[in-house]
Amino acid sequence: MQSFELDKTDILKIKQALEGEEHDLLLLLEDYHASEIAIIFESLPLESQKRIINLLPIDLASEIISEMNPEAHPEELLIELEPERRQEIVEELDYDDAADIISQMDKDDQHELLEDLDKEDASNIRNLLTYHEDTAGGLMNTQVIKVNSQMSKKQAIDQIIIQSEEIEEFYTIYVVDSDDVLMGIVSLKDIIKSKANATIADLLNEDFVYVKADVDQEEVADLISQYNLTSIPVVDANMKLLGRVTFDDVIDVLEQESTEDMLKISGVSEDEELSGNWVEAVKSRLPWLILNLGTAFLASSVIRYFEPTMTKIVVLAGYMTIIAGMGGNAATQALAVTVRRITLSDLTDNQAYKTVLKELTVGLINGAVNGLIVFAFAYFYDDNLLLGLVIFIAMTGNLLIAGVTGAGIPLLLKRVGIDPAIASSIIITTFTDVFGFLLLLGLASKLLL
């Protein structure tokens, strides 16, 4: 398979085939990987998705459903299927994927679906549903390859072959004692390379990374990324092995966290679905805009306070918007760099202090350079040296404040345990608006009147 990009011709072809014979549709679908069909589903109505899922063999149908983006709502597709077909598909899913999808259904649908399942499957899925979806427990799959430390090389290989019937991909073999307590890990390579009379206990690697089930998914992702792990074992409070989280789950978590950061600093609620409809978008953004409206009134009250000054020097209105706008943009720059840095690594107090100092310096320099440009404009165009000086000071001061608040506020929030990304541009620009107006109009009223 060559590196592959879906385009609209793929979707068109499938839409046409949906109008025609089943046989031709099946033939066409053979060209696609399950994850590609899952992407194509995002452009198809529920009715067409249902038709394709009913047509395909169970293993492929279930793989497509497990690959569907949560925002494409695979749970709605499942609910639409005939109970028998649905049951077959869910039983083919990995437990963690099944639990993720079922957790999005309402309680009645969950109950109905789980009732129909094989008892063991249902109990495993119910168990996974008890973990919070943002934790190691919520991410993990309970199907792992595990061997007992007392096994011989031969016994272990036999066990691995049997267990691997159920698990398509495995990277690490977990070693447990008779109570299922995790003792260490071993690789298939080491087992094969070992002498014929070796036991698993001889090969055991006890220096391994693990997580408790209630650990936050972001921390799980950081560990997998930091230690370059393909999978990480999940244990309960007594070190009993519960399951594993694999690198591919973590790639999804990392993308999700980056999306949330980017949305939050732009004043969008983190749970707005990127492809959601307008109702959702209004719900997610209107509260932030109304908050912004409150802060904008605050800034405009500064202007009202200086109305007498403005009436006498009308040209200030034009400069006002320049200084506030520049402050807002400089603050957004400092904010983006700082929030992203905090997300990727924890900063020591000393590093935090140096970061604020750096942003102060950057603000001072960028403020002075831009201040000089505006000074020149005021001097040559408006022919007013003193006005130019006032504007220069206001610009420099405002960009300095922009740097300090843009870096300082997220660092402060992190310090007191609040998510630094909620220091959105909306909050930060309040400072630069209010401070910019105060500096410009305050100085103007003292020096120019």
Next chain:
Amino acid sequence: MQSFELDKTDILKIKQALEGEEHDLLLLLEDYHASEIAIIFESLPLESQKRIINLLPIDLASEIISEMNPEAHPEELLIELEPERRQEIVEELDYDDAADIISQMDKDDQHELLEDLDKEDASNIRNLLTYHEDTAGGLMNTQVIKVNSQMSKKQAIDQIIIQSEEIEEFYTIYVVDSDDVLMGIVSLKDIIKSKANATIADLLNEDFVYVKADVDQEEVADLISQYNLTSIPVVDANMKLLGRVTFDDVIDVLEQESTEDMLKISGVSEDEELSGNWVEAVKSRLPWLILNLGTAFLASSVIRYFEPTMTKIVVLAGYMTIIAGMGGNAATQALAVTVRRITLSDLTDNQAYKTVLKELTVGLINGAVNGLIVFAFAYFYDDNLLLGLVIFIAMTGNLLIAGVTGAGIPLLLKRVGIDPAIASSIIITTFTDVFGFLLLLGLASKLLL
């Protein structure tokens, strides 16, 4: 090892130990994983890093250097070491890691270092240095596990055991013909499960994903993420196997791309290092701020044009900043959602059209709600119904424009092949500033004078 978080006590302990006996320092360092020491290095001066690297066994020293964040400049540390020590460490590195680090040195240092190396190592690293660092070739490691399709089960297992001496982790075994042309993949599990008289050709899986060496790293990351691969083979134009890119390289690429997106839409150059110094930050941000200054002059020229109106209705100055600020924030919201969505998946024309329509609707509703609030203020506080109406229309119109440009401009850029994330908030807020002032002041001059 329990899930682990470094804190300042770790750094303090190591700083103290650096003052004391070598023996105690070594004892303390034993508690840390290479990737942890790599993080601690970010808080240590070059001199201390050098001391630790010289003290530790070669394999650990080289692992620490390969784990160091590029922003912590491992190449500078390498240059500081004695030539012999440096050579030992580089020879212990994976070729791709060595090439990544060496590519950051200037040409003279590169030359000096490569001269000292074993000929084969030097030639492999030189070869990797010819690929652009943002491509599959730049990311790949040339050390892979590969077997010939003609081999028997026993021959293949022997080969894998020999080759795996050099390669600590492998996930997929590549199958090549006698010209090193990639024919397919096979898993160690399948080889072990096969009958004793099987050959590799019997077990070959020909349905696999691969990339050419010049493919962009972002596409490599998307493929690994979409198909849940642990590694992807890299081939030349004749399908000759060159190397492999592994999932852990891709996790780094994904984080880097997310960082770049977040910086770009905030008006920061994508190559600003998050932990860079103030000189770098000024260089990266000042051009954007000067661009913004230009657009701010444009917006302020609208205000100057309407100076007569402003002189007569001074209260407009306060409302002006509210309407422009709200427009800017609403545009930033639409921008963040749209840019992130484009990054995560390609949109069809139909989806793009629907996205703009959705943002138009969201802008209209959010504009009307906020417009009503400001209308009420103008009516009750300033006691001016007509002014309230003008403000209501200006707010609604400006947030509508904010939605359309915030979503439309990045989609348009993507369409013509330009990176949509350069549609930074700086560009977008120009529209909302200019349009907001035009609407408010234009309507006021027609209706209120």
